Amino acid sequence: MKSALHLGLLAFLLLSAQKPGVWTADIDQIRQTARLIPGRGPLRVNVLKFAESRRAKKFSIKGAPDEPSVQARTAVQIVYTDGYIMLDSGMDQQVHNFFGRGVVEPYDSDAAREVERALVGARSIVVTHEHGDHVAGVIHTPLAKDLAPKTILTRDQVKTLLTNPQMPEIQLTAEMASRYNVIDYEKYLPFGPGIVLIKAPGHTPGSQMVYARLDSGREYLFIGDTAWHMDGVRQVKGKDAPWIQEDEESLKAQLIWLNRLYNTDPNLFIIASHDDEQRRDLVAKGILGGKLER
Numbered sequence: 001m002k003s004a005l006h007l008g009l010l011a012f013l014l015l016s017a018q019k020p021g022v023w024t025a026d027i028d029q030i031r032q033t034a035r036l037i038p039g040r041g042p043l044r045v046n047v048l049k050f051a052e053s054r055r056a057k058k059f060s061i062k063g064a065p066d067e068p069s070v071q072a073r074t075a076v077q078i079v080y081t082d083g084y085i086m087l088d089s090g091m092d093q094q095v096h097n098f099f100g101r102g103v104v105e106p107y108d109s110d111a112a113r114e115v116e117r118a119l120v121g122a123r124s125i126v127v128t129h130e131h132g133d134h135v136a137g138v139i140h141t142p143l144a145k146d147l148a149p150k151t152i153l154t155r156d157q158v159k160t161l162l163t164n165p166q167m168p169e170i171q172l173t174a175e176m177a178s179r180y181n182v183i184d185y186e187k188y189l190p191f192g193p194g195i196v197l198i199k200a201p202g203h204t205p206g207s208q209m210v211y212a213r214l215d216s217g218r219e220y221l222f223i224g225d226t227a228w229h230m231d232g233v234r235q236v237k238g239k240d241a242p243w244i245q246e247d248e249e250s251l252k253a254q255l256i257w258l259n260r261l262y263n264t265d266p267n268l269f270i271i272a273s274h275d276d277e278q279r280r281d282l283v284a285k286g287i288l289g290g291k292l293e294r
């Protein structure tokens with residue numbers, strides 16, 4: 001009787017451990033994972049804005065007033081002593097125009113060229129997710145063949161790009177997909193000294209966050225489009241944008257986790273890809289460099 005009870009309990013524990021639950025992450029485990037690959041951590045992080053979308057704030061944060069706001073389109077460069085990683089790849093003007101939906105929005109061709117140059121010089125390229133403004137720079141470009149072998153895409157990202165791309169310009173064929181480095185991982189992936197990829201499906205099936213710890217100890221967490229503006233993290237409020245389809249339950253769990261981190265770890269900089277106010281503030285404070293290095 002007693003052993004049957006034990007067996008029952010064991011089965012219950014195993015089952016509950018296997019049940020796919022709501023999204024969660026553990027910052028201590030992420031920090032540990034960041035130390036798995038030996039070597040000197042990155043020295044600094046740069047960000048460059050190459051385009052803007054004008055979207056009322058009410059779309060970025062549910063319940064926000066219907067006032068104008070700027071969504072920055074950005075790419076990030078993580079610099080080591082002997083090379084750098086690009087995080088997100090920018091997009092050409094044609095893909096940018098898709099987002100304007102008939103309205104012409106600012107596109108900085110010089111900055112876009114800087115992003116392209118940085119992709120060419122990068123040791124590797126990682127994307128936060130498979131939306132056009134983050135991934136088109138390694139797909140919808142004459143350089144795709146050269147960039148693909150050093151671009152790391154997750155299996156979930158590739159799946160969307162093959163079967164359900166955000167726009168036709170970024171659709172991959174199986175032949176094209178085979179040129180990229182495709183990876184898969186369960187929860188955290190040590191990517192390089194100080195860098196961890198964190199699986200975070202929600203905004204898209206292939207979304208991931210990227211944790212970076214500099215050699216100096218400063219920490220960043222790039223959250224891609226989990227929130228379009230940091231107010232979403234501060235207020236734990238999702239977007240209100242009918243043109244995108246998100247997994248709201250996962251997103252909510254991610255916002256709750258990020259909000260807790262935001263309040264408990266003020267020295268960990270949580271960076272939202274499109275938050276133009278945050279970008280300007282952190283560049284002014286020297287926490288992010290404002291241009292890409294060659």
Ligand SMILES: [Zn+2]
Pocket residue numbers: 129131203225
């Ligand atoms: Zn997105």
Ligand SMILES: [Zn+2]
Pocket residue numbers: 131133134225273274
């Ligand atoms: Zn985006």
